[in-house]
Amino acid sequence: MPGRLDPEPIARRDFLGLAGLWAAFLAIGGSVVGMLRLPKPRVTPEASSVVRIGKAEDFPPGTSRVMLEHRIRVFSSSEGIAAVSLICTHLGCIVKETADGFSCPCHGSKFALDGKVIKGPAPRALNWLACARAADGTLLVDTSRDVKTGTYYKA
Amino acid sequence: MKQGGFGVFLTNLRELRGNFRSAYRRHGPPTTERARSQTVFNNFFQHIHATRVHPHSLRVTATWGLGVALASLFFILTATGVLLMVYYKPSTALAYDSIKDLHYIVPTGRFIRNIHRWAGHMMVVCVILHMTRVFYTAAYKSPREFNWVMGMCLLVLTFGLSFTGYLLPWDQLAYWAVTIGANIAASPNELIDALGLPPVFRVGTLQKELLLGSSSIGEDALIRFYVLHVFVLPMLVFIVIGAHVWRVRKDGGLARPGGSPTPAGKGVGTMDAVPAGPAEGPTRSFGLMCVVRDKSPAVGVNPDETVPSWPFLMRAELVVFMGVMLLCLIFGLFFDAPLKEPANPMIPENPAKAPWYFLGLQEMVSYSAFVGGILIPSIVVIGLTLIPFLDREEEECGVWFSGAQGRRVTLLSVLVGTVLAVLSVAIPVSFGWLRDWFPDIPQIVIIIFNPGSILTVFYAVYSLIILNKMRSTRMGALALFTCFLVGFAILTYVGTYLRGPNWDFYWSQSQWPIH
Ligand code: HEM
Ligand code: FES
Numbered sequence: 001m002p003g004r005l006d007p008e009p010i011a012r013r014d015f016l017g018l019a020g021l022w023a024a025f026l027a028i029g030g031s032v033v034g035m036l037r038l039p040k041p042r043v044t045p046e047a048s049s050v051v052r053i054g055k056a057e058d059f060p061p062g063t064s065r066v067m068l069e070h071r072i073r074v075f076s077s078s079e080g081i082a083a084v085s086l087i088c089t090h091l092g093c094i095v096k097e098t099a100d101g102f103s104c105p106c107h108g109s110k111f112a113l114d115g116k117v118i119k120g121p122a123p124r125a126l127n128w129l130a131c132a133r134a135a136d137g138t139l140l141v142d143t144s145r146d147v148k149t150g151t152y153y154k155a
Numbered sequence: 156m157k158q159g160g161f162g163v164f165l166t167n168l169r170e171l172r173g174n175f176r177s178a179y180r181r182h183g184p185p186t187t188e189r190a191r192s193q194t195v196f197n198n199f200f201q202h203i204h205a206t207r208v209h210p211h212s213l214r215v216t217a218t219w220g221l222g223v224a225l226a227s228l229f230f231i232l233t234a235t236g237v238l239l240m241v242y243y244k245p246s247t248a249l250a251y252d253s254i255k256d257l258h259y260i261v262p263t264g265r266f267i268r269n270i271h272r273w274a275g276h277m278m279v280v281c282v283i284l285h286m287t288r289v290f291y292t293a294a295y296k297s298p299r300e301f302n303w304v305m306g307m308c309l310l311v312l313t314f315g316l317s318f319t320g321y322l323l324p325w326d327q328l329a330y331w332a333v334t335i336g337a338n339i340a341a342s343p344n345e346l347i348d349a350l351g352l353p354p355v356f357r358v359g360t361l362q363k364e365l366l367l368g369s370s371s372i373g374e375d376a377l378i379r380f381y382v383l384h385v386f387v388l389p390m391l392v393f394i395v396i397g398a399h400v401w402r403v404r405k406d407g408g409l410a411r412p413g414g415s416p417t418p419a420g421k422g423v424g425t426m427d428a429v430p431a432g433p434a435e436g437p438t439r440s441f442g443l444m445c446v447v448r449d450k451s452p453a454v455g456v457n458p459d460e461t462v463p464s465w466p467f468l469m470r471a472e473l474v475v476f477m478g479v480m481l482l483c484l485i486f487g488l489f490f491d492a493p494l495k496e497p498a499n500p501m502i503p504e505n506p507a508k509a510p511w512y513f514l515g516l517q518e519m520v521s522y523s524a525f526v527g528g529i530l531i532p533s534i535v536v537i538g539l540t541l542i543p544f545l546d547r548e549e550e551e552c553g554v555w556f557s558g559a560q561g562r563r564v565t566l567l568s569v570l571v572g573t574v575l576a577v578l579s580v581a582i583p584v585s586f587g588w589l590r591d592w593f594p595d596i597p598q599i600v601i602i603i604f605n606p607g608s609i610l611t612v613f614y615a616v617y618s619l620i621i622l623n624k625m626r627s628t629r630m631g632a633l634a635l636f637t638c639f640l641v642g643f644a645i646l647t648y649v650g651t652y653l654r655g656p657n658w659d660f661y662w663s664q665s666q667w668p669i670h
Contacts, residue, residue: 039365039368039379040361040364040365041368041369041375044364044368044369044370045368045369045373045374045375046369046370046371046373068501068502069501071501090338090524091334091335091338091339091342091520091524092334092335092337092338093331093334093335093503093507094500094501094502094503103657104657105503105504105505105506105507105656105657105658106331106335106503106505106506106507106658107517107520107521107658108521108657108658108659117590118594119590119591120521120590121520121521121522121523121524121601123345123348123349123523123524123598123601124348124598144370
């Protein structure tokens, strides 16, 4: 029999106390870990990222139109139609059209017409966006899907 | 005899006032020093004070009252913040108008809003100054290391409070500053793309979504910032302030040099060592003396050196509080908090500037978002937190700059820090940076070599040289901290006053192009 003179390696009460404590910690910890999932929604609440920009006929080769409400510039050439995002790849300001391209008011990035970085801190060229055509013939631009620079859409 | 009856009831009623007072105050009227000390000791709200303090702690130059000023500001911010909450509506459609109402319609609304805004700015200033004074007086040394760490938590929380509050008015200033802030949270992507890792590693996107609850700033972001600003962060600050001030007392009062002279020409005090108690107390039952740590105020201090907290400390606290109040009132009366046009996601402000205390970062961000916005701030915060663990030299605390040698090192470091920081702005402004010379340079090269990262490395190398030459970690710490402060000040100045539209360099605002 273990007793005062011959103690157990870990006293029974200590063991029970520790077990209780650990159970409580685990319960709290488990709940907290479970709740950590909460702040990341499964679906983000924005409006659809696909926007309608008009009929293909509205964009004969050589057009260039800035659509500020969608934060894109749509232009076309003999190769087809393309949409380039106006959101600066540095920290997300909206770039302004200049004589020979775009400039960003926030930290002075400058981009060529095709979106290539010419100057400033922007790490990447402006995104070219995926274009498509809806069943009724309207052109669609998906502002959340980028394609390789120089990919024109043959409408 | 039986108790009760009408007579007893009447007597109780008559004695209500006196009995209530003695129930609330257990020690009789606080008119004697002893009763006052007992009150400080026993009262829940006052026992954050020691009953007696050393006169050194009361000297203006020991603390400049900055810690108490911070606590006062936090109190003022809480009071005015609750009042603002009565009218503020955290939704994108209503937020701007509710602030406008507060400003133009609600009686005293503008005044309260102004005070809240200026007190917030003052708190950021004071938290930096308080850290500076604690650093230069070497008050972070053992046994106060942990209090320094808690202080760093308060520093970060204070910045968090200011930043989350910045979005709430939902004006142009708010919207674009927070757009930039949220994209800085996403900027680890820059490094991941530059290294050519696949998109799954883009942790930046996750961080941004957690902050905004969405991929761009909208309703969800506003609610998140609101909850953080009015509940989560203030609650954390409140708890940490409590623990922080408690530790000041438990670490033996403010750091002070041994043998500080007592006031009024009573000569130099002695620090008679009181015989230490048993090294290890009995384990089963113990008296209070085994719990009290040896550096606690009551032990090892000659009681004649100290003065009672009531009235001396309380008077000092009151003076600081009144001073802070006065400043808030003056600012609140004469300077209006800005409110720009309502947020317009299509047209950024030009220039779009973060709140002033982040403009130094914005200056560095304008080379690489990741380095300037995440890497360097993290290095600075971690570096500052580790100071008391990397500099463990035993020396007298509470001496500004640790004496003459430290003053020399600090002066030299001001010089070196200034020259390097000015160069880090002047060279790119006059000659451009890598991308202007080699247009097709890969981003990873700029991530590694940019004015911010080079400045940081130069500061670190300089401090290591000082550390090694002086054979003292304290001198190394003085060098690095001074460089950091000077660099912060200069870059903040440049970002605030010398950067105009398109983040171009202008000597004065009058040269900004009209647009
Ligand atoms: C919300 C922010 C803060 C509040 C309300 C606060 C409050 C205080 C107060 C009331 C004191 C007493 C002495 C004095 O007035 O200087 C104090 C001391 C101290 N504070 Fe803070 N503090 C804050 C932030 C910080 C920061 C950012 C640091 C450093 C990283 C820091 C580190 C310390 C240390 C180490 C002491 C002990 C100093 C000594 O013993 O001389 N605190 N603080
Ligand atoms: S956001 Fe465009 S340069 Fe910074």
